[in-house]
Amino acid sequence: MSRTSNQQIALRAEGLSFAYRETDWILKDICLSIPSGQITIIMGPSGTGKTTLLKILAGILIPSRGHVEVFNQDIANQPQRSMASLIGYIPQQLGLVRNLTALENVLMGALGRCGNGRALLGLFPREEVRKAEAALDLMGIAHKTNEKVFRLSGGERQRVAIARTLLQHPRVVVADEFVSDLDMALALEILSRIRLAAAQEQITFVMSMHRQGLVREFAENVVTLREGHIAPGFIPAISQGSAVVELLQ
Amino acid sequence: MKTNLLITAFVTLLLGIVLNELGFFDSGKLIRGLRNLGILTSDMVPPDFSVLPVAGRALWETVLMSFAGTLLGFLASLPLSILGTRNLFPTILSSVARFIAAAVRTIPVLLWAIIFVILFGLGPLAGTFGIAAYTVGYLAKIYSDLFEGTDPEVVEAVGSTGASKLQLVRFVFLPEGANAILTQLLFMLEYNIRASSILGFVGAGGLGFVMQVYLQTLEYRRLASVLLLILVVVLAMDGISAWIRKRFLLTAQA
Numbered sequence: 210m211s212r213t214s215n216q217q218i219a220l221r222a223e224g225l226s227f228a229y230r231e232t233d234w235i236l237k238d239i240c241l242s243i244p245s246g247q248i249t250i251i252m253g254p255s256g257t258g259k260t261t262l263l264k265i266l267a268g269i270l271i272p273s274r275g276h277v278e279v280f281n282q283d284i285a286n287q288p289q290r291s292m293a294s295l296i297g298y299i300p301q302q303l304g305l306v307r308n309l310t311a312l313e314n315v316l317m318g319a320l321g322r323c324g325n326g327r328a329l330l331g332l333f334p335r336e337e338v339r340k341a342e343a344a345l346d347l348m349g350i351a352h353k354t355n356e357k358v359f360r361l362s363g364g365e366r367q368r369v370a371i372a373r374t375l376l377q378h379p380r381v382v383v384a385d386e387f388v389s390d391l392d393m394a395l396a397l398e399i400l401s402r403i404r405l406a407a408a409q410e411q412i413t414f415v416m417s418m419h420r421q422g423l424v425r426e427f428a429e430n431v432v433t434l435r436e437g438h439i440a441p442g443f444i445p446a447i448s449q450g451s452a453v454v455e456l457l458q
Numbered sequence: 459m460k461t462n463l464l465i466t467a468f469v470t471l472l473l474g475i476v477l478n479e480l481g482f483f484d485s486g487k488l489i490r491g492l493r494n495l496g497i498l499t500s501d502m503v504p505p506d507f508s509v510l511p512v513a514g515r516a517l518w519e520t521v522l523m524s525f526a527g528t529l530l531g532f533l534a535s536l537p538l539s540i541l542g543t544r545n546l547f548p549t550i551l552s553s554v555a556r557f558i559a560a561a562v563r564t565i566p567v568l569l570w571a572i573i574f575v576i577l578f579g580l581g582p583l584a585g586t587f588g589i590a591a592y593t594v595g596y597l598a599k600i601y602s603d604l605f606e607g608t609d610p611e612v613v614e615a616v617g618s619t620g621a622s623k624l625q626l627v628r629f630v631f632l633p634e635g636a637n638a639i640l641t642q643l644l645f646m647l648e649y650n651i652r653a654s655s656i657l658g659f660v661g662a663g664g665l666g667f668v669m670q671v672y673l674q675t676l677e678y679r680r681l682a683s684v685l686l687l688i689l690v691v692v693l694a695m696d697g698i699s700a701w702i703r704k705r706f707l708l709t710a711q712a
Contacts, residue, residue, distance in 0.1 A: 269614050293620025304615025308633040317629055321620020329628050370615075377619050 217280070219245040219381050219413035220266055224275035227261050235261050237437045239275070243430070245380075248407055248414045250424050253434035259417040260301065260385050262434065266415060267298040267383040279381060293321035297379035301386045303370040307359040311350065311369045314358055315341040318376030337376070344372035348402055364395040371399070375406060384416040388423070396420070400427045502682035509680045510687070513668055517687055519582050520664035523657070524650040527586045531593025532643055535559075538594065539601030540627055545613070546605070547623070556602060563595030567653050571662035582663030589650050589657075597646060604638050605631045640706060644699040651695055655688055 225239040235258045243249045251259050264270040266277055268284045277284050279295045287295070297318070298304075305314050319337040320328065327333070333341075345351050348368035353361060358369060367387060374382050388396040404427060407414050418424055424431060433440040481487055541547055541555035565573075571588035578584045608631055616630050632639070658666020665684060672681040 290620040298618040300611040300615050302611050304611045306633050308636050317616050318619050320625050325622055325624050
């Protein structure tokens with residue numbers, strides 16, 4: 210709690226509530242601050258609102274009440290293109306276009322910087338292609354660059370999704386349960402690459418996860434959701450790490 | 459269980475009433491029809507293949523009309539279907555686009571051919587435009603529905619990269635729908651080849667004119683060879699479609 214004040218806050222949510230119907234609240238008065246440059250993991254039972262919270266933090270869903278700031282800027286006032294340079298989003302099923310190659314999918318991370326001209330013909334600037342290839346290389350799948358996504362394994366797709374988000378050059382990456390379908394060894398490898406990217410590029414990662422072992426290994430901060438509320442306190446095994454999420458509840 | 463039985467009984471009763479209304483239980487008429495079918499069939503064999511050079515040329519015109527009409531219709535249907543995609547554009551815009559597609563679709567292809575014969579005169583140009591018009595109405599509706607069914611996670615993920623609407627269409631909606639787009643296009647081409655063989659009845663070019671002449675002059679053996687020719691083309695088209703599907707569609711789903 211006290212360390213947060215010395216550290217830049219990447220995401221701040223205040224009084225977040227969300228409901229599709231007035232009587233059926235999925236999130237209720239969520240307040241949290243997520244420190245910059247670290248891996249924050251959101252935990253909680255199924256159906257407790259993790260995906261909804263992540264979508265609101267990524268600016269995809271508009272909250273019924275409350276607001277979100279990314280690096281002190283209210284995301285409600287951000288044009289779509291400038292949001293793209295602040296927050297990248299990886300959904301649970303990754304959101305890849307299966308009929309395009311790994312490289313084409315990664316290049317989509319650069320769409321916010323490219324106009325409607327040559328990019329629409331699939332002609333990206335040479336520099337963007339080079340960066341996309343470098344991102345695939347960083348993820349260890351340079352040899353699959355021209356493979357269509359539907360031919361890739363689950364782990365390879367995971368890496369393509371991360372590479373796409375890295376090419377976006379966001380300051381925050383929001384990822385929803387995106388290693389949940391992988392076996393432990395592969396999940397460890399993917400998360401290690403994320404930790405490396407977070408350190409190298411100073412990116413803040415916010416992700417939901419349910420495997421306690423992975424959370425212990427990788428989380429620098431943990432937020433636990435229960436029935437649409439933030440549950441007080443941290444998981445004990447983690448509190449010995451650098452748990453610095455400020456719970457304003 | 460009881461509800462299912464009631465529904466089955468109701469549908470059966472409804473079907474019986476409709477069929478009766480249409481004269482389906484008029485045994486005298488049915489027997490007379492079957493007897494005429496026998497006479498017509500015997501008048502058609504053996505087919506007279508001496509007309510093949512004439513029919514072949516007309517058939518070639520029909521195939522060209524279908525191909526050009528389908529392609530023109532397909533190209534026009536893409537922007538209309540994209541504008542009609544409700545999760546991409548404001549409701550007012552998508553409603554207008556869908557209304558245009560519905561209005562175009564309401565008019566059958568034969569009527570479109572008559573309209574274009576009035577506009578452009580007799581010949582294959584009218585037929586080509588007729589086919590294109592019907593194709594626009596049909597494909598625009600199918601493609602709009604297809605685009606609306608695109609996985610929202612993919613749209614959200616690519617949308618969060620700052621992609622514009624046009625970029626979303628180019629990089630998400632079109633490639634995600636590629637399988638169905640191609641399948642429907644091939645179906646439309648097959649359909650148009652069959653449908654356009656009758657456009658000549660209204661002077662819109664192609665095989666229909668030859669068929670009409672043989673029908674009016676009661677030359678059923680010649681008509682039979684024309685029908686066989688159409689069958690060969692439709693079967694060939696089936697084969698080509700199957701090859702294209704196998705060659706270009708996603709083969710591994712996960």
